[in-house]
Amino acid sequence: MANDLLHIPRIDILVELFKRRRFDPFVIKDGKKHLKQEQSLFILTDKETKEFAYGGAAGGAKSWTGCVWLVMACLAYPGTRWFIGREELKRLRASTYQTFLKVCKAYGVNKDNHWDYNGQDHFIQFHNGSRIDMLDLKFVPRDPYYERYGSVEYTGGWIEEGGEVNFGAYDTLKSRVGRHLNDKYGLLGRIFVTLNPKKNWCHTVFWKPFKAGQLPDKVKFLQALVQDNPFIDPGYIDNLMSITDKVKKQRLLYGNFDYDDDDNALMEYDSINDIFTNEFVVEGKKYITADIARFGSDKSVVMVWNGLRVVEIRKFEKMRTTKVADEIEKIRNKYGIPLSHVVVDEDGVGGGVVDKLDGCHGFVNNSAPIDNPQDQQQQNYKNLKSQCYYMLAERINDHKIFVRCDDYEMRELLSEELEQVKKWDADNDKKLEVMPKKVVKELLGRSPDYSDTLMMRMFFELKPEQRWQIF
Ligand SMILES: Nc1ncnc2c1ncn2[C@@H]1O[C@H](COP(=O)(O)OP(=O)(O)O)[C@@H](O)[C@H]1O
Ligand SMILES: [Mg+2]
Numbered sequence: 001m002a003n004d005l006l007h008i009p010r011i012d013i014l015v016e017l018f019k020r021r022r023f024d025p026f027v028i029k030d031g032k033k034h035l036k037q038e039q040s041l042f043i044l045t046d047k048e049t050k051e052f053a054y055g056g057a058a059g060g061a062k063s064w065t066g067c068v069w070l071v072m073a074c075l076a077y078p079g080t081r082w083f084i085g086r087e088e089l090k091r092l093r094a095s096t097y098q099t100f101l102k103v104c105k106a107y108g109v110n111k112d113n114h115w116d117y118n119g120q121d122h123f124i125q126f127h128n129g130s131r132i133d134m135l136d137l138k139f140v141p142r143d144p145y146y147e148r149y150g151s152v153e154y155t156g157g158w159i160e161e162g163g164e165v166n167f168g169a170y171d172t173l174k175s176r177v178g179r180h181l182n183d184k185y186g187l188l189g190r191i192f193v194t195l196n197p198k199k200n201w202c203h204t205v206f207w208k209p210f211k212a213g214q215l216p217d218k219v220k221f222l223q224a225l226v227q228d229n230p231f232i233d234p235g236y237i238d239n240l241m242s243i244t245d246k247v248k249k250q251r252l253l254y255g256n257f258d259y260d261d262d263d264n265a266l267m268e269y270d271s272i273n274d275i276f277t278n279e280f281v282v283e284g285k286k287y288i289t290a291d292i293a294r295f296g297s298d299k300s301v302v303m304v305w306n307g308l309r310v311v312e313i314r315k316f317e318k319m320r321t322t323k324v325a326d327e328i329e330k331i332r333n334k335y336g337i338p339l340s341h342v343v344v345d346e347d348g349v350g351g352g353v354v355d356k357l358d359g360c361h362g363f364v365n366n367s368a369p370i371d372n373p374q375d376q377q378q379q380n381y382k383n384l385k386s387q388c389y390y391m392l393a394e395r396i397n398d399h400k401i402f403v404r405c406d407d408y409e410m411r412e413l414l415s416e417e418l419e420q421v422k423k424w425d426a427d428n429d430k431k432l433e434v435m436p437k438k439v440v441k442e443l444l445g446r447s448p449d450y451s452d453t454l455m456m457r458m459f460f461e462l463k464p465e466q467r468w469q470i471f
Contacts, residue, residue, distance in 0.1 A: 011075070011108050018072040021045050025107075026068050032230035036222060037061050043220055044069045044192060050218040051174070053162065053193040053206040057255035058240060059232050060224030062194035063096055066158045067103040069192065073156070074130035075109070077185045083157035085135035085173065087164040089122060092134050096160050100124075137169040146172040153179035156190045163198025167442055170201060197250075197257040199419060204445045207257045225255050264422040266393035266434070272418045274399055276411055281402035283307045286335055288342040289456040290328060291449050292321055292353050300324045301453040304335055308395065310403040310454070313410065325356040343459050345452070361463075363456050365437075370462040382433035388458035389421050389434045395458075403454070410450070417451035420444060 014025055027038040040054045044065075055062040070082050084100075086092040104111065111117070115126045122134040135149065137159070146168050154177045159165055170193070178189015195202045210221040226237055243249040247269065250256040259269055284307025293300045293316075300319060304312040314331065316324055332342065339359035346354050346362030354362040365385040381387040395401050396418070405411050420443055424435040440448050 011114075014107055015072060015075045018045075019076050026072075029231055034061060034228070034230055036224040036228045037065050040065050040222055040224070041069065043222065044190065047186075047188060048217060049190065049220050050178075050188060051191050051193065051205075051220070053195055053202065053221045054224060055194045056197055056207075056221075056223045056257065057225045058196065058252040059226035059229055059236050061229045061231070062224070063099040063160065064103060066160060066192060066194055067096075067100045068107075070132055070158060071100070071103055071107070071109055073187075074124075074126045074132060075114070075128065077155070077181065077187065078126075078128035078130055079181055080130045080155040080185070080187075081133070081153065081180045082131070083133040083135050083152075083154055083173070084160060085137040085157065085165070085169065086160045087137050087166075089134060089136035089138075092136075092160065093122075097134070135173075137165045139166040139168065144168055149173060149176060152176055154189075155180045155182055155187060156192070158192040158194070160194050162193040162195035162202045163200055165200075167201040170205075196252060197255055197259065199257070199416075200443055201445075203257055223255055226253065264424075264435075265419060266390065266421045266423065267396050267418050269419065271397045271399065272415050275396060275401050275403045276405060278399050278402040281307065281309050281400060283309060285460075286337045286341060287457060287460055288328060288332060288335075288337055289453050289459075290324070290342070290344045290353070291453040291456070292324060292345060293319070294347070299449055301449045302328060302331060303453045303457070304331060304337075305457055308401050308457070310401075310405070313403075313405055313407075313450075313453075315410070321352045322356060325353045328353070328357060341460070343456050345456065361459065363459055370459075372462045372464070375462060380430065380432050382431040384459075385455070386431075386433045387462065388455045390432055391458040391461060392455050393421060401454075414450040414454070416444060417448035418454075420448065421451065 017023070017025060021042065023038050023041045026041065027034045040052070043049050043052050054060075054065060066084065070084065074080060074082065084092060084096060086096060109115070115124050117124055124132040124134075133152075137146075149172055156177045157173060159170060159173065162170070170191075174191055177191055181187075182189055193202065193206070197207070206215075206219070206221040209215045209219070215221060226232055226240060240249070240253040243252065247259045250259040287305040288302060289305065290302045291300065298318045300316040302314040302316070303310050312331075314327070316327060319327075328342065328344075331337075332339070339357060340361070342357060342360035343363050344353050344357065344360055346364050354360060363384070365383060367384045369381040369384055369387040375387070375391070381390070392401070403414070405414070417440075420435065420440045422435045424433045437448065
């Protein structure tokens, strides 16, 4: 056997080894082995994993790994069809394609001898009939469900920098793999996602269930940090160490998914965490805020306030609105809170509760901002909800809110939702607006019921109390 192999060109040996899942030539260099990379190649060629996320920090060899997988798969299985997708085609070509060239060079897969690049339609055509499409995964409003890729049949594919890619692209492409020669070669339809930490679908689909040990068998996540990569230039790590931006450093060097780097976020990550320990916030008048279950959510949330302290959070699941109104009545009587200190969201089904609790306030998200001389910016808000969220952000950043909550899952949900409160500038009309609920829901995969309930408390900060003067 060894003698036979001596007569065939080196690349054929590499392909043969790849097919036999012997990855040493791809993961060993100068006597050092990238163990995570080897592990990831095992996962990319197993018979179980349909979705595989790799990386979670800079320099872990994400791009190299993706390129090795596709180059070798293309050569090993003639006629197969693959894709590499990224949010921007330009960056795919400027960065990922450059790694592709390096990988080809390293393993002797010469351009011209083995493949050509079609620069007009952006695909790599191998001479054995295999092909890799370069996909532009940018979100375009006229094609929100990525129907432009809805009928292409792929063997498998790779989403590069999943944190930048819209959920719809992943969702559509997932259903396009496993459709081209997979049976012939016994290959599983598989999607590979390389990523840096980001609070988008990658967080929900991979990171969170991974951390909780709840990933299904067919989904895997393998974290690779720069420290796991023995081939990295030492200067590269120094550069990452010297990043001054705390959030960026947490993400790119330590692979911390729980930090967000979105400049548009209204509240600071640390300040959000602090709300649960700001015991010093003083007591004051008592209020109730309530978010009532509606479409897309079957949970109602009620918060009891003493000043800017949340002293109790109640969650009611799958409960009729009339019953929720009864519960609010009970809470009101327990704490001695007048109806005029109760606010309930009035959109959709919440209106029924407002009617039943005759005398409480209804909160209409899209209504006009409240005229309040204390609030300098008031003319500029898109609506009441945006005004209240901006005000809440200010209070949270100033450590003026305290939330008593011993339920850690609830804490995590609330924190996640608050991190999604972001500036939004859809109409470019200079009005201050927060990211619409539709988008938040898509990012979180649920309705932000806890943060909305917290936000509504600002209604009472804005609305001066009625004082009757008797002459
Ligand atoms: N198997 C390998 N052999 C040689 N060099 C590698 C290998 N894997 C990764 N590298 C090198 O490690 C560095 C980081 O890899 P890259 O794939 O660009 O990381 P990431 O995409 O995670 O930021 C690059 O300089 C790349 O050339
Ligand atoms: Mg990369």
